[in-house]
Amino acid sequence: MAAAAKIPALINSALAQARPKFNIFMKYARVELAPPKLSEIPQIKAGIGKLMSSAKTGAWKQQTVKQASLNALVGAEVLFWFYVGECIGKRHLVGYDV
Secondary structure (H helix, E strand, C coil): CHHHHHHHHHHHHHHHHHHHHHHHHHHHHHHHCCCCCHHHHHHHHHHHHHHHHHHHHCHHHHCCHHHHHHHHHHHHHHHHHHHHHHHHHHCCCCCCCC
């Protein structure tokens, strides 16, 4: 009985401790997970153009190891989320359900 009586107090203290961290998470989630605004589209186009010109001129060869590894991790993340989306779309982990 003693353990059952402590459960509500434990839940309340856990919620009180988690609330500030959750509020910080929500602050960043509203900014980072929002779709791009119409005013940001020119910046996106400029970034893509810069990326394409960098690929054509070979400027990517002049990156530091840190920059190259970060770019590789971002590329792996994009690929990972693509495959997660594929699995969600198929509703199966392996193959398509026919």
